[in-house]
Amino acid sequence: MLKIAYKTGYKVCDAMTRNPVxxxxxxxxxxxxIKMKEKHIGGLVVTEGKSLLGxxxxxxxxxxxxAEKKDPSSANASExxxxxxxxxxxxxxxxxxxxxxxxxxxxxxxxxxxxxMVGIITLKDILKIQPQLFxxxxxxxxxxxxxxxxxxxxxxxxxxxxxxGFPSRNLREIEGCFLCTRCARKV
Numbered sequence: 237m238l239k240i241a242y243k244t245g246y247k248v249c250d251a252m253t254r255n256p257v258x259x260x261x262x263x264x265x266x267x268x269x270i271k272m273k274e275k276h277i278g279g280l281v282v283t284e285g286k287s288l289l290g291x292x293x294x295x296x297x298x299x300x301x302x303a304e305k306k307d308p309s310s311a312n313a314s315e316x317x318x319x320x321x322x323x324x325x326x327x328x329x330x331x332x333x334x335x336x337x338x339x340x341x342x343x344x345x346x347x348x349x350x351x352x353m354v355g356i357i358t359l360k361d362i363l364k365i366q367p368q369l370f371x372x373x374x375x376x377x378x379x380x381x382x383x384x385x386x387x388x389x390x391x392x393x394x395x396x397x398x399x400x401g402f403p404s405r406n407l408r409e410i411e412g413c414f415l416c417t418r419c420a421r422k423v
Contacts, residue, residue, distance in 0.1 A: 244366050248333050249326035251365050252347045252355035258283040259292070261314035265301050268292055268313055279344045281356060282317045288346055288353040290317030323348040326355065330362045334369050337362075368405065370417065 258281045259268055268280055272294060279293040292313055300316040301308055324333050324345045333345055337359055347355040363370055397404050399419030407414040410423050 243329045244331050244369070246330045246365055247326065248324055248328045248330055248345075248347055248357050249355070251330055251361045252326065252357040253361070254355045256281050256346075256353075256356040259313055260284060261289055261312065261317070263313045265297055265306070265308040265311045265313065265316065269294075269297055269308065278358075280313075281346060281353065282313050283353075286352065288321070288348075290314070290319045291321055291344060291346065292317045293344065321346055324357065325349065330357070330366060331369065333357050334359070334362050367418075 257271060257275050257277055259271060261282050261284060271280060272278065278295075279291060281288060282290040282292060290313070296316050296318065297308075300306070301311055322336055322340045322342060322345060324336060324347055326347050326349050336345060337343060343359040345357050346353050347357055395404070395407055395414065396402070397407060397416035397419055398413045399415045399422070402416065404416035406417050408417070408420050409415075410420050415423065
């Protein structure tokens with residue numbers, strides 16, 4: 237069976253952050269949290285010199301420190317950081333980055349070239365450029381109390397959204413109107 241790869245035309249290097257916020261492995265979790273708050277970000281790369289050692293996300297702090305009742309003032313980044321990181325090349329298409337994120341359940345990918353980190357790409361970076369790729373990610377999410385929520389079914393057609401007026405390849409019929417995914421979520 238021939239598998240055709242979908243390409244957006246945008247490379248990872250077009251969307252990545254070139255100078256991601258980093259922290260040293262000896263930094264306390266408290267310091268990590270403060271830096272995330274100050275920079276309005278959900279994760280930090282852990283580096284020593286130019287070497288990428290790991291990654292800490294806000295989810296790691298909640299699950300590995302707060303929920304485990306560890307002291308954020310004494311626990312270090314090296315204790316909770318993810319070490320076996322999934323990475324991507326700067327020349328890869330952002331679609332490929334999104335598929336890697338979806339399949340490995342991460343929201344940040346370090347961008348590596350010749351063994352060196354040259355940036356980081358996030359789920360937000362990709363969806364800001366190609367919001368229609370959201371459909372690829374949404375199937376992975378578990379929905380709590382799904383039976384009582386208006387879950388959207390498959391796409392109905394392609395055309396103009398009757399809510400916002402923008403063209404969409406993913407119109408859904410909701411209460412007799414054809415709506416894009418964004419407008420359908422508002423109903």
